Amino acid sequence: MKKIIYLxxxxCFISCDGPEPRRPIKVKTGSYIKQSIERNKLLLAKEESAIQAIIKKDSTxxxxxxxxxxxxxxNTKNEQExxxxxxxxxxxxxxxLLNLNNDTIYGFNDIGTIQYKVDKQELxxxxxxxxxxxxxxxTATFFFPSSLGYGYHGDDHKIGTNVPLKAVVSILKVEKDSILN
Incomplete structure (x- = not known):
């Protein structure tokens, strides 16, 4: 009887193998990521081409x-500084902020004067x-492909998906960091 109980x-111990993980039904190959990369490269090339066309037309x-x-x-350069x-x-x-057709998205008055701690705040x-x-x-005028602007997501208000931007930026005052001086 003891032999039967031991057996x-x-x-029981030998048959308890533990749970076996389920295998995925579909194996992902990464093709979606490759397609996304190609789509983004084409979009960037198209936006850069549009910006280059604007630059080529502007002789001033x-x-x-x-x-x-x-x-x-x-627009205004400070040679003394x-x-x-x-x-x-x-x-x-x-x-x-404007689009490439010079339609104003956000004007100077919409945004107002801001104070920005360089590399410490979000822009x-x-x-x-x-x-x-x-x-x-x-003051300078910048042209940005959408990847440097608000990208695929936009800003949830006036800037849509993948919109290249034109920005007119004016620096009014710079207060140097006192630790570096």
Missing amino acids: VLVL NTYVSGTNGSWYYY KQTIQPDDLVTMRYS FLGLRTSVKLLKENE
Whole structure:
């Protein structure tokens, strides 16, 4: 009788293998991600082409290519100031946003005058990097592909999906970070 009890216990332990994980019905190959990458590359090329067409037609301004994929020209340049805006500076500025057809999305009065702690507060990517290209009392017009603007999501108000932007940015005052000085 003891042998039978031991045999049953041994069989119970051996048969308890544990739960076996379920295998996926469909195996994902990453093709969706590849399609998304291709779609984004085509969109960027189309937007850059539209911006380049605007630049080619404009013979009155001298355009500069930004480091992040934007293009800009100076409306007002401050030749006396040598120091550009650095991280942690407090910048008083105004800007307006337009689409590439020069239709105003947000005007200077809609946005108002803002104070921006450089690299410490949220602005859309293109504007964050562009502010650092300017100096006090300068105004420049920037062109951003949608990937540097509000991207696929938009701003939930006036800026829709994948809208390239034109921004006119005026730096009114720069207060240097006192730790660096």
